[in-house]
Amino acid sequence: MKKLLASYGRDDEFRAVAEQIIDEEEKKNNRVLARILRKTLESGPSLSGPKPMKSLAPLIPFPDAAKDFVERVEPTHTTKDVVLSASNTRVFIGLLKEFRRAEDIRRKGLPVRSKLLFCGPPGCGKTLSAEIFASELGLPMFAVKLDQLISSYLGETASNLRKIFDFARKQPCVLFLDEFDALARSRDDSGEHNELRRVVNSLLLFIDRLRPQGFLIAATNLDHTLDSAIWRRFDEVIWFDKPDVQLIGRYLRTKFRNVLTAFDVGTKAGELVGFSYAEIERVCIQAIKSTVIEKRKDVRERDFNAAILDEQRRRSGRSRLTSQS
Structure with missing residues (x-):
């Protein structure tokens, strides 16, 4: 509207x-x-009246050329569901204001930031922030299906990339490329073969030429593996780190804002330092489920402590697998 x-x-x-x-x-x-x-x-005006509007084809969410590689993401979260650092909040507010005054900025001959790179460890809010950002912009969000985009046939991956960039050029939207490192891996890596080097070359060219009506957002957990030429193609790089104790306290109060508790959840923030937001969310959900299982109305501190122990067990198992690999 x-x-x-x-x-x-x-x-x-x-x-x-x-x-x-x-x-x-x-x-x-x-x-x-x-x-x-x-x-x-x-129902246009009569023949004697003003000239009717030129007929346009309906906007098609999935043009035939790109329908196999992008999918619509329906927003299910709001700004109340995310806790960002002060610096990231400032950047996002600036981008929103810039988008809303884009025409005025362009009339002055100035560029509008529209290509964003999100970097940081998994579970720290990159995908969630992209979804909420698209919702705040009032733009549809389309996620690239990376497994289908990357073809086993020589030459097809670059061709598939062209299709999604053509889509982003025509459709005002937020185009989200997760696991961006799978496409933009460094060409200096001796383990990469010539086909993947050609994909990176094509990717650099497509990003350079893209002038989206919305935003291109790429996200990666492995920023150290990206090709050095990728960085300057983006107008803004936003870093998502694991939350500090203050951000954890804010996040806990957000997760329990509609839940009755028998203790101050904010006092548990110090025990969760080093956890990602995804891990903290699992702790919160597990603690809340305990009240349902035991048919109680409030979450007790022992529920929360048990949920932390469960997540620590899960983390230690993952660390063991990582060290073995």
């Missing part, structure tokens, strides 16, 4: 956004509403 109002007075864009809204209502099985909206949109 924000996009619809923002496009008022620009007939082609207004119609395109209206078509997208109608398509969404049809997907939700609101067929009566969709039919009424489409009839209203199509």
Whole structure:
């Protein structure tokens, strides 16, 4: 709806956004509403009246060329579900403001930041932040299906890459490339063969040429393996680290904001230093489930302590596997 109002007075864009809204209502099985909206949109003025708007094809979420490689991500989280450092919060607010004034910025001959690289260990909020960022922008989010994008046939991976970048050029959206290191691995690595080097060369070219109407976001847990030429292709690099004790305390209070507790969850933050957000979330969920299992109304400190022990056991097993490999 924000996009619809923002496009008022620009007939082609207004119609395109209206078509997208109608398509969404049809997907939700609101067929009566969709039919009424489409009839209203199509009922143009009389022949003697003003010239009707130029007809546009409906926005297609998955053009044939890219449908095998991207999937729509429906937002299920809000800003209340994420706890970011002060520096990352400042960067995201700046990007939102810049996007909303993009036309004014471009009229001054200045570039708008639209290519972002998210770096940091797993479970620290990269994917969640991309989803919430897309929602705040009012743009659809499409995730690249990396397993299908990377082809076993020589030459096809670069061709598949071209299709998703063509898609991002035409469709205003947030295009999310997770596990980016699988595509952008350093060409200096002696273990990589010529085909993967050609993929990196193509990737660099496509990122350079891309002028998205939304954002390209790439995320990696292995930033040290990225090709050195990749870094300067991105307008902004955002680092996601494991939370410190203050951020953990804020996150715990967020997770328990609608849950009755018999203790102050904030006092447990110090015991979770070194954990990722994903690990802390598992601790919280396990502690809350204890109240359901035991048919109690409140979470007790012993529930939380037991959940921490479970997560520590899980972590120690993972560390053992890592050391063996």
